[in-house]
Amino acid sequence: MIVMRKLSYPRDRGEINNLLAGRGFAVADERTELVNDIINDVLNNGEQAVLKYTARFDGIELDGLLVSDEEFKDAYNKVGDDFISSLKKSIVNVREFHRKQLRQNWFTYKNSAMTGQIIKPLARVGAYVPGGRAAYPSSVVMTVIPALAAGVKEVVVVSPPDKEGRINPYTLVAAREAGVDEVYKIGGAQAIAALAYGTETIKGVDKIVGPGNIYVTLAKKAVFGVVDIDMLAGPSEVLILADSSGHPDYIAADLLSQAEHDPLAISVLITDSELLAEKVDKELALQLKGLNRKEIATTSINENGLIILVDDIKAGSELVNRFAPEHFELLVKEPFAILPEIDNAGAIFIGEYSSEPLGDYLAGPNHVLPTGGTARFASPLNTDDFIKKSSIIYYQKKDLASISDDIIQLAELEGLDGHANAVKIRFEGNEFND
Amino acid sequence: MIVMRKLSYPRDRGEINNLLAGRGFAVADERTELVNDIINDVLNNGEQAVLKYTARFDGIELDGLLVSDEEFKDAYNKVGDDFISSLKKSIVNVREFHRKQLRQNWFTYKNSAMTGQIIKPLARVGAYVPGGRAAYPSSVVMTVIPALAAGVKEVVVVSPPDKEGRINPYTLVAAREAGVDEVYKIGGAQAIAALAYGTETIKGVDKIVGPGNIYVTLAKKAVFGVVDIDMLAGPSEVLILADSSGHPDYIAADLLSQAEHDPLAISVLITDSELLAEKVDKELALQLKGLNRKEIATTSINENGLIILVDDIKAGSELVNRFAPEHFELLVKEPFAILPEIDNAGAIFIGEYSSEPLGDYLAGPNHVLPTGGTARFASPLNTDDFIKKSSIIYYQKKDLASISDDIIQLAELEGLDGHANAVKIRFEGNEFND
Incomplete structure (x- = not known):
């Protein structure tokens, strides 16, 4: 055989x-229009639209989306100690590995001119965890731990509820053990839209990570630019x-x-x-x-x-x-x-x-990885996904003077005399800075 | 006043x-459909479609898209030595700054288990440089130099031709001085599609960087996933x-x-x-x-x-x-x-x-920067945009043995007994590995 x-x-x-x-990944898909409609509905109608799609796609009418303390407690009662013990080992190894990815600010001098790069964590991140019948505690660990390791202060998890309106207990326990208290019972394109734009009760995020089904993926592509996303899985x-x-x-x-x-x-x-x-x-x-x-x-x-x-x-x-x-x-x-x-x-x-x-x-290394040949240009999910850089430029007068002619030359050549003036004015006497 | x-x-x-x-950035735009049509046309009809849109939008019927050696020579004859001197200073400063962003491979041991991260440059990158009447040599420097500093072997520049079918001489000289010989006379959404999918004469790239007008931006968003892009400017x-x-x-x-x-x-x-x-x-x-x-x-x-x-x-x-x-x-x-x-x-x-x-x-720092509030999550163009990482995992038998029960537990709980089997089989006798 x-x-x-x-x-x-x-x-x-x-x-x-x-x-x-x-x-x-295809540029467009016959499902793109449906996904864009859902996103615009959530953008315009907020929570009400999210609840509508949750009823339609997940088969459950919810009053609220936030997982309660009670529900966390129930989840802990359902999972075994063996699970928690294995989960904790996973968290330790993943955290240790991702901490090694962290980077430092740096600056350098050329004469007395300072330039450099500042690293800051993103403020708020949403992790999508697939739901339904299966449990995906490892998805929680792999998306939440790198974000927290990078210094992100607010990490929220979203996951679609089952027909009883519950999130899988293993997912919930993984979220809490990883360090997340804010978990919402939402899935699909409506979850991505809620994270990107925020709703009455969900504060929008700066970045959405974690793999989902094709609707989730198309929605992530649609909101890319409004927020950042990790990849199209x-x-x-x-x-x-x-x-x-x-x-x-x-x-x-x-x-x-x-x-x-x-x-x-x-x-x-x-x-x-x-x-x-x-x-x-x-x-x-x-x-x-x-x-x-x-x-x-x-x-x-x-x-x-x-x-x-x-x-x-x-x-x-x-x-x-x-x-x-x-x-x-x-x-x-x-x-x-x-x-x-x-x-x-x-x-x-x-x-x-x-x-x-x-x-x-x-x-320890991440299991959220580039698929479909995108490893040509994309990387495993890592702490760089949860930081951004700012350049710094601090020139003294003599440093600017040493290259002012070059700036003026290039600016004028690009037709931008306002750019040239901004340099010239610093070396010409005038009423304010004498 | x-x-x-x-x-x-x-x-x-x-x-x-x-x-x-x-x-x-808006999720969709009334121009999205036009842009998607152009992209699909280039995907399906290659160079012929690119030439058609170049005639339509740039007002010039071209025979070929690649800038010739002759055209580079003409460009050098048109620009002044002062320009080249200022350009070279710019290139030196930008290169020095971006080289400081480069990173090292690393690995670590936990007992005898090795994990680590390998950095590799992308193989081929396309830089979009706006064209028309204005000259943008600084855009060439800011997109090309970080790519080359990161180790990218093939960097190509695209820029829309004027009505005589020429690219601005300052742009061409900047490309050559920066280290790029492969320049194509294409702009707009058709340029982005050609870079993403390749045509009969243009080899597709792994990533497209550089700002353009709204059509370029929408096209970059559309092909994101097929290739990587830097940002939506x-x-x-x-x-x-x-x-x-x-x-x-x-x-x-x-x-x-x-x-x-x-x-x-x-x-x-x-x-x-x-x-x-x-x-x-x-x-x-x-x-x-x-x-x-x-x-x-x-x-x-x-x-x-x-x-x-x-x-x-x-x-x-x-x-x-x-x-x-x-x-x-x-x-x-x-x-x-x-x-x-x-x-x-x-x-x-x-x-x-x-x-x-x-x-x-x-x-020295890059001038391609996140706009529209995206500095919440995005960074200046930098050498990290031109590399990707691979995780490595090298476990010895005893390392795997020490956590095999945890893997099996978590895999079975996620309903993936094939995952559990892959670990079990390594510790069970069988016909092949005795």
Whole structure:
């Protein structure tokens, strides 16, 4: 039984090119209009519109959106101590890693002219956490902890309620353990609009982070510019580059851990070993049977799974860079010799014990990662997402004097004599500054 | 004669709130559809579509889009040595400043588990430089130099041609002096689409930077996700916070240097000195008369200029943060005592000799800055815009073992037993790895 589609590179170059071209985010979508209508409704009608869409899409009529202390207490009563213990370890590791990303203000002198860069945290951030039946406490940790590590004072979580109007207790406990008390029962495009513009009871934020479904993603794109957003998330992906030293059972398990997310999830193995490819395929068939989410994983593996045979690992790394995977596992004999060749990847898992799920929960680095080939230009969610910089310029008179002719020259050439005057006036006598 | 509208804070709080709420980027615009049509046309029909829109909007039928060596030579013959000398000083200062923004890879160990962050430059970047009659060599410097400083190998410039099919010679010379040979004669939404998707002769880029008109801005928003973009630029702004120590003539000149850009440009003075406010107003009337771009500046000052009287400088800094200006001048007796209060500003000009035009050309920091209040969450263009990060995770067996129960617990709780299996399989005997 052949589970994964097999191609060879460079032989099947054309087909691989087509696959690569088909990934990524479309400029517009037939759902864009609906999403824009929802956003404008929330902008114009505030909370009332949010409640209307919550009734329509989440199937629950709510009176208020803020999660109460009572609800937090209920949540703590429902989750086990084991969960809280694992959650806390996750929070510690994620916090430690992200604190290392923090940066310093700096300034420099050139003669007596000072320039520099000031780092400040954003004031208020909203984290979107998917909801419904599943629990996503790890999404809370991965979006909230970097924001708090960066120094953001106000972090709020939004998550869609279930049909009883509740947010998953694991999500709530994760929020409180991470350090967030302000949680709203809203989801979809209406949640994004409420965060961007604010409503009667929800104060607008400066940035919205966290992945959601396509409506959430389109809404994030729409409000980009009003607020900042982290990225436009697409289906999750793993790409494994392995030579004959790879363990077929580990590789199959890691591919399936991706495939079980979503029928659209993409799992790819690139290898120079035909034997490994065959063994992985067999293992996939075996392991698929035992999965709870067998149907999702099977569809994903059959429709979006791919094994690419390459002549050597060097050709493999070229393909990795073209693919620019969200998750990348490097399973070769000398991974640190290959690592410098990898230009485009969200998170790089090195060696046989760095299974991708390790990065989803506990390792420390973020699991919110660029998808759809955007690792060419985008990064894992990190503390830089929660700060902004200001340049500073402090010139003394003699410093300005030393380059005033150059400024005047360039300004006049650009047709901006007001710019030139602003410099000239500082070196000409006049009634005020004598 | 009263030139600038005057308000008091907190007295006119309501009016100031309305002004602040009216800034920023709208989610949709009546021009969005036209822009999306152009983009899709370029996506589907490539160069032919680009040439069609160039004929329609720029009024010139071109055979090819790439600027030739001949055209570069002509440009060098047209510009003076003085220009090249000033340009070179600008390039040196901008390069020196931006090189200080560069960052290092890092890694850390927790027991024997390694995690870290790798920095890589983007592969290919496109810089949009406005064109038409005016010359914008400084836009070339400010977009190209940070990209090259960050290590980007391929930087291309696009700029709309004039009716003779030429790009401004100052722009061309600036491109070559900055280090760019690949310049295309394209502008508007069609230029953004060509950069995002590539055409028969233009290779697509990973990121598009540089400000343009509203069509360029809407197009950048549309292709965001396909490629990265720097920001959505709006009208330019300066806000000056001054006490009685401020020089009214310098302040008026700096306000006018903003106002001459565009009737929509915004120039604001916040002061606790009524006397200073009056003197600035008089100076504005005087200085306006002498400007070449008098009409633009007058419209801008009358319609979008504003003096706000505050009780004290502390109240003034609160307003600065709410305004989040693109350019901010801090003209008070002890500027470095006030500086820590300033959370939101693109570039901060400190002291009487740090006139805003200094930052436009020569000081070193970037002049591509967040407008419309987006300094709440956005930064000056900087080398971080031209790199991306990858996380690395390298766990040994014992490191994974120490947290495997936590991963399994969290994965199963999220309903992802495939994730749990990927960890379990590494600690269970099986046919392959014994």
